[in-house]
Amino acid sequence: MTALELRGVTAAYGRGARARHVLDRVDLGVEPGESVAVVGRSGSGKSTLADVVLGLRRPTGGIVHVDGRPWISASAAARRADRHLVQGIPQDPAAAFVPGWTLRRSIGLAAARLLGDHDATERIERAARLARLDAALLDRTPREVSGGQAQRAAIARAVAMGPAVLVADEPTSALDGPTAAAVADALFQVAEVTGTALLLVTHDPALAARCAHTVTITAPEGRR
């Protein structure tokens, strides 16, 4: 079953005559364990698309299915139960963690909220191994780890939720070359090993080339 499917997805900022239309009926599908790069000019709508898939922005048209089920039009209760199915890896990993808390505590809170798992020790350590994060670092706060380690922790946090889809928006653009390459390796490996679909927004052609497919986003007619 296709893990993520978008058909004819459109979005807008604002309403009525002043609305700024974004996304020109985007179609894409990502199979379990597969990676798809989302590329396009600056301002074309890539981050908007990521937000739609993450459930942070409602599309103005089209359908989004996750694991074969409606993602956007689902009832609030169904959405709550399914929230863990789509997990984001932000450009700034600090966004995934509570600032003064250990990484472990932040991931534990997410597991409790999204999965009802109140003793997620095993789950968290397994996810850290998958993301190739030294488990000892889980007991540090986000400020006590490097950018690359924090991004591995963000990958661990996302994968610990057992998602069907990972959405990574420029996950390596804040890192230096070798660190970016190692974090990208961890991300692709996690997706492959866990059979999770990976939607990867990137400006980096080398990173896009590592994905199985590439989807180019263009602004709607009249806005290009």
Ligand SMILES: Nc1ncnc2c1ncn2[C@@H]1O[C@H](COP(=O)(O)OP(=O)(O)OP(=O)(O)O)[C@@H](O)[C@H]1O
């Ligand atoms: N909150 C907002 N309110 C109004 N317009 C917005 C808002 N966020 C984004 N836009 C506009 O929507 C369009 C798409 O923005 P988006 O951030 O999705 O593009 P992008 O392809 O991710 O760009 P970049 O590669 O520069 O990050 C742009 O024209 C942008 O100016």
